[in-house]
Amino acid sequence: MQHSAANSPHAASRRRVAFVLLPGFSLLAHASALEPLQMANQLSGQMLYHTVTLSMDSEPVRSGAQLSVLAQHALDNPLGPLDLLLVCAPTPLPYALPAKLNEWLRGHLGRGVMLGGLAGGSEVLARCGLLEGYRATLPWQRFDAFAQAYPQVTLSQQLFEIDRDRLSCAGGTAAMDMMLTLIGQHHGARLAEQVSEQFVCDRIRLADERQHVPLRSRLGHAPQSLVDAVTLMEANIEEPLSTLELAEHLGISRRQLERLFKKYLQAVPSRYYLDLRLQEARKQLRESDRAVGDIAFATGFSSGAHFSTAYRHHFGMTPREERLG
Structure with a gap:
């Protein structure tokens, strides 16, 4: 900041x-x-x-x-x-x-x-x-x-x-x-x-951008099933999986998955997943010239209006305001 x-x-x-x-x-x-x-x-x-x-x-x-x-x-x-x-x-x-x-x-x-x-x-x-x-x-x-x-x-x-x-x-x-x-x-x-x-820099990165921390380092000593869940989320940004689908992929119950997220990440899976998608959307808004609507669909939002509302609630500004700087 x-x-x-x-x-x-x-x-x-x-x-x-x-x-x-x-x-x-x-x-x-x-x-x-x-x-x-x-x-x-x-x-x-x-x-x-x-x-x-x-x-x-x-x-x-x-x-x-x-x-x-x-x-x-x-x-x-x-x-x-x-x-x-x-x-x-x-x-x-x-x-x-x-x-x-x-x-x-x-x-x-x-x-x-x-x-x-x-x-x-x-x-x-x-x-x-x-x-x-x-x-x-x-x-x-x-x-x-x-x-x-x-x-x-x-x-x-x-x-x-x-x-x-x-x-x-x-x-x-x-x-x-x-x-x-x-x-x-x-x-x-x-x-x-x-x-x-x-210096052939695409852009000047801003102070509010986080360091990229490898997944295993972010999660520390968390169980492998939680690491696998986050890996699945990061690989499915455009077509998000439901919490139940994630649990089924991992071979655990939905309740077990929710407990893991609460214990190690202090969030429910759906909220953590939404944050990942919005962070990716912010990255694309700042680093590409793609249309806002295209970025919305590329990060799993069904409509531009839904995307704009979620983005404003999370970052305090709309996607268009973000792009204007």
Whole structure:
């Protein structure tokens, strides 16, 4: 979910952005955050973003891909004021954080600096107590452990979060969507779209889009029959099966199936199935030019009116309003 950004939109002033690289960081996440800023400079013909790369010391930082990056400065070098500070770290974090890093990060509080985490960088901020009272996200593999370790943080399963003066993302290419969203807030949607086009992105994914979590990971230790039921649902979006038909396919009773859904998913099968279909409809509305009526039928709705009503109740807007953005 996207909240208000700290900076006013379309401001033309140069913003200074620092990337702190910790050993094992993701090259993909780092590049996905850095390259859009450089491209925004190039397309605008202005130095909209001045970027700098930092490390704990003056030594090269080895990434998770075993390639080393030579940072421009060490943490203790004087940098001057920053607008945005992004921590790039692996997930999970396999080491304790140096006290110097904790002190240095906390030293930016109250200075108007937005703090962010890329991939494991979110966990770095949480360990330093810098995400308490904020919404934040990180790679899905760490959801459960993070929620237990940092109950003061409102954990999100979205691709990225921009909550006041804190940013976080799932890592990988989600970092690009987050930075494109920031560029749009700072300098307008058109520049963000132009940057996106340069990287051959079909579209800029929004902050309210969830990370794709593999089915078995989503369901944890749920019985195989529940996994099979959800698999059947996902394979039959256009022609939905009834709860009774699902149970018959699985060789269990309808009541047994309903109990499984209630215990592990806190929903009745029909409601969970409807959510799957509506999520697929939303994806098609955002990513394709198919007619709304065609999408309705492709996701198992018997009429456009039924589809529109269900969509509005679920997402708070009609399919046509969704498409208009």
